[in-house]
Amino acid sequence: MVLKTELCRFSGAKICPGKGIGFVRSDSQVFLFANSKCKRYFHNRLKPSKLTWTAMYRKQHKKDIAAEAVKKRRRTTKKPYSRSIVGATLEIIQKKRTEKPEVRDAAREAALREIKERIKKTKDEKKAKKAELLNRNSLIPDLHHLEYRLLNRECADKIST
The missing domain is CATH 2.30.170.20 (Ribosomal protein L24)
Incomplete structure (x- = not known):
């Protein structure tokens, strides 16, 4: 209390x-x-x-x-140091850090361009598949219609004879 x-x-x-x-x-x-x-x-x-x-x-x-008693106690500060990360050694990290911004921007642009091209390619492939399916499906109703007419003729021939 x-x-x-x-x-x-x-x-x-x-x-x-x-x-x-x-x-x-x-x-x-x-x-x-x-x-x-x-x-x-x-x-x-x-x-x-x-x-x-x-x-x-x-x-x-x-x-x-x-x-x-309330005097400020100095905290010992740890000096920053770099460690390698899984998949990237210290040399690679240092190289990326010292890389110029222009080079970095160019690499980013190239990567974006490649991704956009890949997306466009997949879209074009989908469009082509869809067009092919539509063409195939548009032929089927005509065939179906022809079969229906043939069946009707056969039935009419049977009835008449």
């Missing part, structure tokens, strides 16, 4: 809930003191920066223990 501690307005000490002495000035400002010693010194108008045991004095004279 976390308790909300407050700070003494004179000494800077932590005051737990239910402890300390409160004082409300005529301008409605609230002061909370850790003990009667702090309250007495405050009312006698002593400066906390002159008393060696207060937080203000310790901070002014750089004797603050908390500040020493």
